Structures are given as C-alpha cells and as structure tokens.
Amino acid sequence: MKKGDKLLALILVVVFIFAIGQYTFINISKTKRAIIIRSDGEIVQQIPLNETTEIITTIKSKEGAVTVQIKNGKVHIIESTCHDKLCVKQGWISRTGESIVCLPNRISISIVGEEKNEIDSITH
Amino acid sequence: MKSTQSRIKLKELIYLSILIALGIVLNLLEPPISPIPGAKLGLANIVILLALLFFGESEAIVVALLRAVLSAFFKGMLHPIPLFTSMGGSVMAAIAMILVYDLCRKHFSIVGISIIGGIVNNLTQFFIVLYITRNSALWYYFPILLFLGGISGWIIGLITKILYNKMKTVVKNGT
Numbered sequence: 001m002k003k004g005d006k007l008l009a010l011i012l013v014v015v016f017i018f019a020i021g022q023y024t025f026i027n028i029s030k031t032k033r034a035i036i037i038r039s040d041g042e043i044v045q046q047i048p049l050n051e052t053t054e055i056i057t058t059i060k061s062k063e064g065a066v067t068v069q070i071k072n073g074k075v076h077i078i079e080s081t082c083h084d085k086l087c088v089k090q091g092w093i094s095r096t097g098e099s100i101v102c103l104p105n106r107i108s109i110s111i112v113g114e115e116k117n118e119i120d121s122i123t124h
Numbered sequence: 125m126k127s128t129q130s131r132i133k134l135k136e137l138i139y140l141s142i143l144i145a146l147g148i149v150l151n152l153l154e155p156p157i158s159p160i161p162g163a164k165l166g167l168a169n170i171v172i173l174l175a176l177l178f179f180g181e182s183e184a185i186v187v188a189l190l191r192a193v194l195s196a197f198f199k200g201m202l203h204p205i206p207l208f209t210s211m212g213g214s215v216m217a218a219i220a221m222i223l224v225y226d227l228c229r230k231h232f233s234i235v236g237i238s239i240i241g242g243i244v245n246n247l248t249q250f251f252i253v254l255y256i257t258r259n260s261a262l263w264y265y266f267p268i269l270l271f272l273g274g275i276s277g278w279i280i281g282l283i284t285k286i287l288y289n290k291m292k293t294v295v296k297n298g299t
Contacts, residue, residue: 002231012239015267015274019267022264099259099265103205106256
C-alpha cells in the first residue's frame with residue numbers, strides 16, 4: 001500500500017462511521033412525518049404520513065407517470081411507465097430520509113421528518 | 125517501417141475492441157448488489173482501468189464512452205436520462221483515474237486509482253440525479269454512496285491488478 005492508498009482507506013473508514021451515525025440518528029425522531037413527491041423538479045404533492053394514511057395516487061411528469069401507494073406508514077411505486085422499472089423493484093420505503101427515484105420519469109418520492117417548515121404548514 | 129507501425133495500431137485496436145466487448149458483457153451479467161436500486165459493483169470499470177494502464181488516456185475515455193453507449197443498446201434502454209447518468213459516471217471516473225495516474229502515480233497503486241474512480245463514478249451519478257430531481261432529501265444517501273463507491277473501487281482495483289499482471293506479458297510483447 002502506498003501513501004495515497006492509506007489516506008483513501010482512512011477516508012473510507014471515516015465516511016463509514018459517519019454514515020452509520022447518520023442513519024441511526026435520523027431514525028430516532030419518528031413523529032410527524034410527511035411524504036414529498038416531486039415531478040420534473042417541482043413539488044407536486046405533500047402528504048402527512050402516519051400508520052393510518054392510505055392513498056393510491058398517480059403522479060404525472062413530462063416523461064411519463066408512476067402510481068404510488070401509501071399504506072401502514074410505508075410507500076412504494078406500484079406501476080411506472082419507465083423502461084427499467086428500478087423504482088418498482090425498489091419496493092417499500094418506511095424510514096425517514098429514504099427516497100424512491102424514478103429517473104427516466106423525473107419523479108422522486110421522499111419521506112421527510114418534522115424539522116422542515118413547509119410540512120408543518122400543511123399538517124396544522 | 126510503415127507496416128510495423130500499422131501492425132501496432134491494428135493490434136491496439138483489436139485489444140481495445142476486446143476490452144469494450146468484455147466491459148459490455150461484464151455490465152450485462154453483473155447482479156445488482158446494494159440496497160440502493162441500480163447500484164452495482166461496476167465491473168465494467170475493470171476494462172477502463174486496463175485500457176488506461178496498457179494504452180493511455182484517450183483510449184481509456186473512448187472505452188468508457190463506447191462501453192456505456194453499447195451497454196445501453198444491448199439492454200434496449202436508450203432513454204436519454206439514464207444513459208446520460210451512466211455515461212457521465214463512467215467518463216468522469218475515467219477522467220479522475222487518468223488525472224491521478226498522470227499526476228501522482230507515485231502515491232497511488234492500481235487499487236488506489238480504482239478507489240478514486242469508484243468514488244467519482246458514484247458522486248457524478250449522485251449529482252446528476254440530484255440535478256434532475258431537484259430533491260434535496262437525496263443527500264441522505266450521499267455518505268453511503270461515497271462509501272460504496274470506494275469499496276467497489278477497491279474490489280475492482282484488486283481484480284484489475286491481478287488481470288494487469290497476467291496480461292502484461294501478452295499485451296506488451298505478443299504480436
């Protein structure tokens with residue numbers, strides 16, 4: 001191992017510790033969450049997320065459309081017009097911070113925590 | 125003299141074609157590994173690194189570009205957005221590896237160069253996706269992508285090192 005290699009290994013270890021810390025920390029606060037859906041870079045829907053939320057909705061973009069299902073505090077894409085269907089294959093997401101992206105359709109769905117002001121104005 | 129030169133050119137062309145073909149097959153066959161959909165080990169980067177080590181900078185870029193475009197052809201997925209994302213990652217990784225190889229080869233082994241390639245590949249794709257979706261929530265995945273890019277680069281580097289040592293005598297001396 002040369003000097004630069006050791007430095008890279010060190011950076012990877014630091015990033016790993018940081019990542020583990022971030023993912024455990026974010027999921028402590030589970031109260032008041034919301035789902036933000038973006039299409040073509042714009043927010044098109046904000047839905048408060050809790051155990052009783054139950055919605056099936058279709059999101060359109062210039063490129064195509066996806067059908068989103070929200071159930072039992074979880075979200076997934078049921079159907080998509082895209083070719084690779086990676087968004088459908090990803091399955092359910094339920095943790096705060098997680099996202100599903102349908103890249104060909106330019107649609108993304110994220111679960112966000114309560115810190116954001118924009119969500120408070122919707123839920124209250 | 126001229127015929128020797130054109131023979132060397134032809135030999136190089138054949139080797140590059142084989143590398144590109146190998147890259148396409150590796151890309152088509154490799155299974156998805158991580159919890160993030162679409163993320164792969166990036167076995168195709170082996171051939172980019174080999175092209176750089178054996179032939180040079182511009183050859184590595186050509187292999188990176190052609191591999192990405194032809195892979196998309198074979199998968200039947202020519203949608204511009206994923207194609208651009210995959211090509212962007214591949215080419216930026218090639219450029220980063222070229223820069224490290226040219227400027228500070230003394231400090232980095234093949235594995236080190238590959239780690240940098242893996243990280244740059246993932247970061248480029250991350251920023252393209254971030255730009256396309258305008259979704260700042262995606263920063264959540266930034267640390268894990270950085271880490272996975274490095275780890276996959278590490279594995280790719282180890283494989284490339286073994287292949288490079290085995291192929292060295294054939295590619296450089298064989299006619």
